[in-house]
Amino acid sequence: CPISRGQACIRGVGRTSTTPGALSAYQDKLRTMEDLPHVRQLELLYRMVFQGFHNRLHELQILEKQLYGPIYVSGFKVVAVNSPQLLEELLRKDQKFPSRGDMTLWTEYRDMSGLGYGPFTEEGERWYQLRAVLNKRMLHPKDSAQYGGIINEVVADFNKRIRYLRQLSPTGDLVPDVSKEFYMFSLEGISAILFETRLGCLEEEIPAGTGEFISSIAQMFSYSMPVAALPKWSRSLLPYWRRYIAGWEGIFSFAKTLINKKMEDIQQRLDKDQDVQGGYLTYLLSYTQMSAKDVYASITELLLAGVDTTSNTLTWTLYQLSKNPKVQDRLYEEVSTSLPADQIPTAAEVTRLPYLRAVIRETLRMYPVVPMNGRHMTERPVSVGGYLFPEKTSFGFSHYAMSYDQDVFPEPFTFKPERWLRDGRQKPNPFGSIPFGFGVRGCVGRRIAELEMYLVLFQLIRQFEVKANPRTGDLKSINRTVLVPDKKLNLHFAGIRTESFCLFLKTFL
Numbered sequence: 001c002p003i004s005r006g007q008a009c010i011r012g013v014g015r016t017s018t019t020p021g022a023l024s025a026y027q028d029k030l031r032t033m034e035d036l037p038h039v040r041q042l043e044l045l046y047r048m049v050f051q052g053f054h055n056r057l058h059e060l061q062i063l064e065k066q067l068y069g070p071i072y073v074s075g076f077k078v079v080a081v082n083s084p085q086l087l088e089e090l091l092r093k094d095q096k097f098p099s100r101g102d103m104t105l106w107t108e109y110r111d112m113s114g115l116g117y118g119p120f121t122e123e124g125e126r127w128y129q130l131r132a133v134l135n136k137r138m139l140h141p142k143d144s145a146q147y148g149g150i151i152n153e154v155v156a157d158f159n160k161r162i163r164y165l166r167q168l169s170p171t172g173d174l175v176p177d178v179s180k181e182f183y184m185f186s187l188e189g190i191s192a193i194l195f196e197t198r199l200g201c202l203e204e205e206i207p208a209g210t211g212e213f214i215s216s217i218a219q220m221f222s223y224s225m226p227v228a229a230l231p232k233w234s235r236s237l238l239p240y241w242r243r244y245i246a247g248w249e250g251i252f253s254f255a256k257t258l259i260n261k262k263m264e265d266i267q268q269r270l271d272k273d274q275d276v277q278g279g280y281l282t283y284l285l286s287y288t289q290m291s292a293k294d295v296y297a298s299i300t301e302l303l304l305a306g307v308d309t310t311s312n313t314l315t316w317t318l319y320q321l322s323k324n325p326k327v328q329d330r331l332y333e334e335v336s337t338s339l340p341a342d343q344i345p346t347a348a349e350v351t352r353l354p355y356l357r358a359v360i361r362e363t364l365r366m367y368p369v370v371p372m373n374g375r376h377m378t379e380r381p382v383s384v385g386g387y388l389f390p391e392k393t394s395f396g397f398s399h400y401a402m403s404y405d406q407d408v409f410p411e412p413f414t415f416k417p418e419r420w421l422r423d424g425r426q427k428p429n430p431f432g433s434i435p436f437g438f439g440v441r442g443c444v445g446r447r448i449a450e451l452e453m454y455l456v457l458f459q460l461i462r463q464f465e466v467k468a469n470p471r472t473g474d475l476k477s478i479n480r481t482v483l484v485p486d487k488k489l490n491l492h493f494a495g496i497r498t499e500s501f502c503l504f505l506k507t508f509l
């Protein structure tokens with residue numbers, strides 16, 4: 001452990017390895033990858049460049065399914081899996097240490113700087129051991145529930161900020177660029193959990209260090225596209241690589257400063273023989289055998305994975321609620337009757353509300369923030385849909401197209417949270433929409449993300465009626481690694497709902 005006092009550290013995981021199942025004699029009858037429809041690289045490039053799919057690759061999944069069926073080889077030798085049944089078949093045969101494939105874009109800077117890998121970038125046995133440590137205090141709903149109090153503090157600040165912004169507008173209720181506000185909310189929320197420190201993202205004046213950190217994250221993400229697309233030899237000639245690396249430097253230096261500060265605090269307490277108690281970072285630093293290098297890498301990756309995902313989902317949710325007043329009314333009915341108006345919901349209370357959960361579930365169906373995921377099968381051949389694929393085959397999952405498969409989701413373009421209610425109706429095939437992934441490599445932050453979204457949505461809808469701004473028009477989703485709106489979303493947060501006014505008075509005055 002980076003800090004120790006003889007506490008039990010979590011040791012390597014001793015899971016017995018499963019012998020890869022030998023394929024049966026029936027294997028001879030399986031067809032091969034060559035028998036599948038192939039999308040030629042030129043075709044793909046044509047569609048991307050001339051048909052404008054370069055930033056709408058998720059929509060291309062729908063077209064490709066119509067043209068090539070549920071499984072085909074796409075331009076860059078990736079096997080596209082485009083039906084829930086085939087996806088289930090493949091994921092149930094996943095490796096003991098699943099892999100999503102090449103992560104060099106995220107690892108190069110760390111290799112250059114002697115930094116470690118986290119859950120996103122690590123592979124094999126080391127990844128497995130890392131996840132065993134990171135999952136604790138995070139993955140189980142009971143673990144994430146302990147962060148309800150911290151998240152509610154952030155929600156309270158977010159409410160204040162929304163009230164402040166709406167009163168600045170000429171109409172007295174318009175909040176411009178809601179995505180940006182949710183970004184700040186998500187960054188503040190996840191940092192409060194991971195660093196056990198408030199960054200001040202929701203303050204009127206963002207502290208200088210926090211501002212630089214936010215710019216570094218934006219810089220790293222925005223230069224990752226040209227860096228990935230351009231050849232390595234161009235790096236010394238063009239500015240992109242240098243700026244990309246500067247982004248990573250800013251991110252790591254900020255994270256290290258906060259983590260080092262926590263380590264010092266803990267060490268001081270230990271020196272005085274005082275008890276060490278705290279949240280997630282304290283747990284990693286004091287109760288596990290993770291090295292400081294691993295803690296820097298893991299915390300940084302958790303943070304990066306936990307901001308755009310949650311914030312964009314919240315943006316899409318409010319967008320859909322503003323377009324579907326009946327759904328919003330039903331949600332309001334649920335949140336306003338579930339608790340007294342002056343009571344702030346706890347994690348346990350908020351996760352019990354079926355319609356609130358269904359609203360988020362439906363948003364993630366229509367806007368799976370990670371619209372394409374995949375697996376690289378390194379260990380052994382695998383059969384799917386009657387085809388045999390050799391080891392080292394890469395599979396790409398067309399989650400977006402599956403989410404709009406009308407056999408699984410009737411009226412797929414309609415926002416219908418009801419389809420997720422467990423009130424006797426037939427449940428959709430669960431593999432039609434798996435926004436947090438699947439299995440041991442699935443999203444580690446799922447429960448925290450859900451909790452953040454439930455708590456903030458509960459309080460927003462209890463207070464305001466969210467209305468579309470006619471000038472904004474319809475939003476389309478574009479793919480920037482995650483699905484984001486193609487333009488800014490401005491929304492009216494109309495009239496403070498009467499029931500909540502006393503809550504407001506109680507909380508803020």
Ligand code: HEM
Nearest residue numbers: 119120305306309310370435436437438441442443445449
């Ligand atoms: C709406 C919110 C979120 C969505 C939709 C989402 C979705 C996903 C998906 C699809 C994956 C890939 C899973 C797979 O390959 O099977 C993933 C992985 C991951 N997510 Fe999330 N995520 C969200 C929020 C978060 C948050 C809040 C955190 C951090 C606390 C987080 C941390 C991670 C990490 C570290 C991984 C990599 C796990 C691994 O490779 O072992 N995510 N997420």
